[in-house]
Amino acid sequence: MIGIENIIFLIVAAVGIGLFVWQIRKIRKNVLMGRDTDLADNPSERINKTLLVAFGQQKMFKRMLPAVLHLFVYVGFIVINIEVLEILIDGIFGTHRVLGFVGPLYSGLMAINEILAALVIIACVMFLWRRNVTKVPRLATGVEMRAWPKMDANVILITEIVLMLALFVFNIADLKRVQLAGEEVVGAYPISQFFVDAFGNDPDQLYVIAKVGWWFHILGILAFMNYLPSSKHFHIIMAFPNVYYSKLLPKGKFTTNPAITHEIKAMLDPSYQPPAPEVDAEGNPVVQRFGAKDVEDLTWKQLMDAYTCTECGRCTSVCPANLTGKLLSPRKIIMDTRDRMEEKGEHPAIFAPNHYKEMGVERVQTTEQKELLRGYITPEELWACTTCNACVESCPVNIDQLSTIMDLRRFLVLEESAAPASLNAMFTNIENNGAPWAFPASDRFNWAEDLYVPNKN
């Protein structure tokens, strides 16, 4: 039963999976460059959210057409993977359709698979159409949509179509061969059955074609899996942990820095004893930056956001700043974070920084600094944000673009005092008058003068 072909398969599968694990470890290392944050609270609420938003695709359905098309590909991916499991077992042990013993259930599964595979092809063709022919603005435009992101999207869609076609080639040739041999057909093939004569009547040739289709499909999957960490398509894995660890608090609640609280309390009350500062492994106090200048100043969740981004641009398409022509694009903030992380830390198999930066920089004037702030994201972008949370609300995988924007802003203000002059004036007003405008605090109650209400009759 187990022949040379099975051994080759085993080796190929082991190499493919091994390479994938190696890449995942690199990405894990990148994400762990981030600051620690405790997100282990409320597991039941987190699971609910994951079921709704990640498994249930809840937020996708704000836009119907892409949601339905995406659902085809998503369900196709999950269900067809059951057949991939079978392919792995068949490949290793030299069996043929090993799960066939479950009978009608198997027939049902194979039938659903074929229909889903056809829907996946239709959806992917429509996605290609939207990207390349009708050029849906959020997919086709924006400074961050450079050479690589655009190519990446097309590579994914074409690969998915080719993988599905390979599955059909295998099913068609295998079905015809089994029919010719007079064997019992295992499974049901509602689509392949119409094409059984596509590859002729020669059993040997059919055997070879089925084998080629089978090998192409499985090799394709292994290759695609290793492409994921370099691609926006990595969201198919990252969406789940990212939603699980997403913010459970009201969107309006921004983080509070306790180090600053201790400093102020000590200022207001000289007898206040701040807790001892954190120390590193050698016992030296950890000097923490206020706000974020580079990727290691962000939390691991904020870095995980960057690996979850599908570059769909829903955030940017609802951003009031972007809609009115300002430089800010929340998607760019997240994509820049990922690019910078890979420049600074590890990088996956396919990594060409040129592809990120070479095209369409337009008006964004970055510097040569090897830092997230200014090297990738400019203050002009950050100051355009109204903190309206439209980007956060729109993200189907619960990325918190606003928290990264805010941390970068905080660095500009707290470490560099580099706020726009008008904001500095506002700060001064608050310090002096307790109001953002230059009105004397003593006038604060003047509004109550000469106020009348009708008497009740």
Place this chain on the structure above:
Amino acid sequence: MEENKRLVKVPTMAEMAANGEEPEVLFWVGCAGAFDDRYKRVTRAFVQILEHVGVKYAVLGTEESCTGDPAKRAGNEFLFQMQALTNIEVLNAYNVKKIVTACPHCFNTIKNEYPDLGGNYEVIHHSTFLQQLINEGKVKVQGGEAFKGKRITFHDSCYLGRANDIYEAPREVLAALDADLVEMKRSRANGLCCGAGGAQMFKEPEPGKKDINIERTEEALATLGAGNGVIATACPFCMVMMNDGVKNKEQEESVKVFDIAELIAQAEGLSK
């Protein structure tokens, strides 16, 4: 009718404390409520409603200070915490338990960000407060017919809506009027910002093609259609931005911007 009215003496926390009293609720006025000429009318309308229904309330008067919201959104965490800790000290000294405010920025900051710094209060926005008064029958909105057939569109404030998931309270308040409530295409969770949040109120916008408030005003005007209409807001910054937008579009004769509290006070016959 001129004489059938009484002068309101707005009670302060200091006076109440001196008399050994505590109010049911503290009305947090906010900086815009205290200083912005147009928005002071909203503060006064809300106080008229409080007086009219006989709620035992008080304000901090000159003891109130900025919550620190604009500083925090601008990235100045230090100044924010200075303001917050000082305010919390005042609020805790008066044993404040419940706060109502008309400003979503003050609301969000006190409700969500003060607890980490030792300030724990029940905080409600005036839209929820008004909704409760209407539901309890304390505000009957008998003059609501005055709004009959008038088109009103509600502009969601980001810090009330997306930030705190309050979408229905202001709409239910408006529904008490006999008006024709129309929704903009971008509303509730998909509402478009007026352009003033995140401390944008206090700076010039970054270079771009258009100002955000113009984009939003155009949407509101298109929704209201020709003729008279009202853009209803529930935030002082939104009010400024929408007013500026309407003026920019030279529509101030036919389209008015009102806070929901002003509309209720008008319908209740408390102000014109």
